[in-house]
Amino acid sequence: MSAAPAIAAPAPVKPEGHTLPVVVICVLIVLAWYIAAIPMNWVVTGPKAEAAGGGLANLLLFSWNEARPVIPAPHQIAVELWKSVFMVKPWMPKSLLFHGWVTLSSTLLGFVLGSLLGVVLAIAIVHLRFLAKSLMPWIIASQTIPILAIAPMLIVVLGSLGFTGLLPKSLISMYLCFFPVTIGMVKGLTSPETMQLNLMRTYNASRSQVLWKLRFPASVPFLFTSLKVAVAIALTGAIVGELPTGAVAGIGARLLQGSYYGQTVQIWAALFMGSFIAAGLVWLVGVAERLILKRMGARP
Amino acid sequence: MTEARFTGILYPALFGLAVLFVWQAVVVGFGVPAVLLPAPSDIAAKFAASLPLLWADFVQTVIRAVIPGWFIGSMAGFLTAILCDRIPFLRRGLLPLGNLVAALPIVGVAPIMVMWFGFDWQSKVAMVVVMTFFPMLVNAVAGLEASGHLERDLMRSYGASWWQTLVKLRLPAAMPFVFNALKINSTLAMIGAIVAEFFGTPIVGMGFRISTEVGRLGLDMVWAEIAVAAITGSAFYGLLVFMERRVTFWHPSYRT
Numbered sequence: 001m002s003a004a005p006a007i008a009a010p011a012p013v014k015p016e017g018h019t020l021p022v023v024v025i026c027v028l029i030v031l032a033w034y035i036a037a038i039p040m041n042w043v044v045t046g047p048k049a050e051a052a053g054g055g056l057a058n059l060l061l062f063s064w065n066e067a068r069p070v071i072p073a074p075h076q077i078a079v080e081l082w083k084s085v086f087m088v089k090p091w092m093p094k095s096l097l098f099h100g101w102v103t104l105s106s107t108l109l110g111f112v113l114g115s116l117l118g119v120v121l122a123i124a125i126v127h128l129r130f131l132a133k134s135l136m137p138w139i140i141a142s143q144t145i146p147i148l149a150i151a152p153m154l155i156v157v158l159g160s161l162g163f164t165g166l167l168p169k170s171l172i173s174m175y176l177c178f179f180p181v182t183i184g185m186v187k188g189l190t191s192p193e194t195m196q197l198n199l200m201r202t203y204n205a206s207r208s209q210v211l212w213k214l215r216f217p218a219s220v221p222f223l224f225t226s227l228k229v230a231v232a233i234a235l236t237g238a239i240v241g242e243l244p245t246g247a248v249a250g251i252g253a254r255l256l257q258g259s260y261y262g263q264t265v266q267i268w269a270a271l272f273m274g275s276f277i278a279a280g281l282v283w284l285v286g287v288a289e290r291l292i293l294k295r296m297g298a299r300p
Numbered sequence: 301m302t303e304a305r306f307t308g309i310l311y312p313a314l315f316g317l318a319v320l321f322v323w324q325a326v327v328v329g330f331g332v333p334a335v336l337l338p339a340p341s342d343i344a345a346k347f348a349a350s351l352p353l354l355w356a357d358f359v360q361t362v363i364r365a366v367i368p369g370w371f372i373g374s375m376a377g378f379l380t381a382i383l384c385d386r387i388p389f390l391r392r393g394l395l396p397l398g399n400l401v402a403a404l405p406i407v408g409v410a411p412i413m414v415m416w417f418g419f420d421w422q423s424k425v426a427m428v429v430v431m432t433f434f435p436m437l438v439n440a441v442a443g444l445e446a447s448g449h450l451e452r453d454l455m456r457s458y459g460a461s462w463w464q465t466l467v468k469l470r471l472p473a474a475m476p477f478v479f480n481a482l483k484i485n486s487t488l489a490m491i492g493a494i495v496a497e498f499f500g501t502p503i504v505g506m507g508f509r510i511s512t513e514v515g516r517l518g519l520d521m522v523w524a525e526i527a528v529a530a531i532t533g534s535a536f537y538g539l540l541v542f543m544e545r546r547v548t549f550w551h552p553s554y555r556t
Contacts (some may be wrong), residue, residue, distance in 0.1 A: 070416065133307065134315035142536075143487060145530040156514050157336055229535030234401040239405050243498055251408070257432035267411055275404045282403050285551055 016197030030074055038063045040070045061230040072265045078121050080269040093249065096273045103249040104277055106166050110173020112233040115227060117174060118181025125182070126189045126215070127207065136186075143179050147172065151240050168243035169250075176231035188219025217296065224289035232280045239274060251277075338520040340553075345522040347527060354528050361506040362532055364421040369428025370489040374482060376429065377436025382466070385439075385444045393465050395441055402434045406494050412500040423500075424493045431492040432485040436478070443477025444470050477549055479544040486536045490529060 025194035038059065045062040052058045064073040081096065088095040121139070125132045151172045158168040192214050198212045227244075242252030251274045320340050326332065327339040334342060340426050384391035391543070404472040411429055417423035455465045497507025506525055 018392050018396050021391075022396050025390075025393035025397060060397065130311065134311040136314040138315060138319075141530070141534055143534060147491075157519070160417065166455040218415075228403070230404050232405075235408055240407055240495060244494075251405075255408055255411055259415070260532055262415075264412075264415065267408075270407045271412075278404050281398060 001227060022151075033071075033074055034064065035070070037071050037073050041066055068262055069264055072268055076265050077268045077272060080265045081272060084269060085273075090113075096254070096269060099250050099254050099270070100273050100277055103235070103242065103252065103274070104251075106169040106241065106286070107173055107235045107238040107281070109238060109275075110168060110170035111177055111231050113170060114174035114177035114234060115181050115230060118178040118226070119185055119223075121178065121182045121260075122185030122189055123211065125186055127211075137177065139182060147175050147237075151237070155241060170240040171237050173234040173237035177234040180226045180229040180233070181223070183228075184222045186218055188222030189215045191222065192218045220296065221289075221294065224285065226291075227289075228282050228285050230287075231285055232278055235274065235278050237283065333519050336518060340441070342520050343523040343527065347524040350521065350524065354524060356504050357506045357509050358528060358532070359526065360421065360491075360502075360504045361424070361497070365424035366428060366489045366497075369425040369434055369493065370455040370485055371491075372425070373429035373432030374436045374485055377433045378440050378478065378483070379439050380433075381440030382445060385466075386462075389477055389480055391441060395438070398434050398441075402438055406431050406434075410454065410492075410496045411499045413496060419500045420502055424496045427496040428489045428492045431488045436481040437478045437482075439481035440474060440542045443474030446470075447473035447475060460480045469526065472548075472550075475548045476544075479540060479548065483537060487533060487538060488497050490533055490536075 002034060011120075015136070015172065041063045044067050045059075047057045049055075049062045052062070056243060066072075069076070084094060084096040087158075092098060092275070121135075155168045157201075158164075158171070196214060197210070198216075200214055239250070240251040242250035243256055251270050254270035254273075255267055258264070259272065322338075324340050327337055338346075380394070384394055409430055413423045413427045413430070451469055451473075452465065455469050460468070487517045494505075494507035494510070498511055501508045506529060509511050509525050510522050513519070515523070
């Protein structure tokens, strides 16, 4: 997906950097955000600014510092993030780190379980022909069911069975993230070419030897691509899984509380915290990918 | 060929029937209370008994929110991708951001959308648009780069303009990617609309019904609603697969 040269350009084009355009676009987004905050907050801040004597300075002051805005200004979110991450002790319920950790722990558990399930299913599908035919359509159909919508019910049912806390949320993450892993791994495990498989046959290799020495190593790049997708949706699953638990702890609970009490800044701060966690997790999987592929002898 | 198609339908159907049978047998045999897991027969009975209610929910969630949102979001993502293709600077800036945003937990935007656009279907449409925009953007940009150098050089040797190359070569070549995004978006749209209903809704809609019936422990109704969602999702997906075969008939994966 590297930047392909434009049609008219001659063939050898130096790969272009991404830093400058990304920075420019980010600055533009922040600017547009500040400007959009003025009309969007007008309902709340307009009368106040008028009462304070009107004028542009007053308008900007009120639009960008309203405590319960329609859309908070970026710096308000930054301040809220700073306050709830660094100014509060991390184990207090007011700290975003505490909520982030709650969500992260169920994400990680669900991610590990889901990836294992995905790999096992893929190995089974590759080795048992009737499974490929009978199970695969159902695996695909299982993803057209909006599991996130059923998540609250699963939590309530599991809760009444005595499973509370981490496990029900992780099960939702697991259900969401096994799918990309299965699909990617089936593709990866079947990626060795006929010639390579024939070579293994001439070596008189057993099926497990073919699996461990040929199929599995060949599938590692596919595995990591799927894992990146899986870890991101595992986090989404964990957040939604927190919504019906009565808003006790976690990023999702934070969102729900903010929505109940009209704390817009709190919602946005929680949203950003969730985004940081997601970006961090995807980044970590990417680092693991590079390390392992390097050890396996791949050249960048 | 026909035999392969026949077994391709038979095996999954048998598997599904087996699952339903085991489900029914376990629920009836072990006397699992209906509050935990209703039997398939109970769910079917409830489904048949409450068709008008299910239809109203279906209209509110799918017809009013999912389909318009899915269409607007996918269309906006597609047009932005073409714009990105025209302006390389925009692509280099927007694509990394798009990749990042596609990995973010966008469902979290739901409370904000409900706050901005009110309780009715407008906020759900907005939610679906936000959720479907970035997958389409990322996929369509990748798709527009999918045509090979040889083909592009051929178009250049024909003296084709940027628009001609786009319409005749690069858009058709991008279609597999676009359909991939449309399929991803079909599930995302359902999720987005239903989750947005948890944060505030008029007293109709699939998400609303699920959350209230869970509260009343009417699990047979919840499962009936899940059945509607599953049938809708599968039909949506199947329709897209059908259209994909028609549009991208030239793709290697459909050659026999």
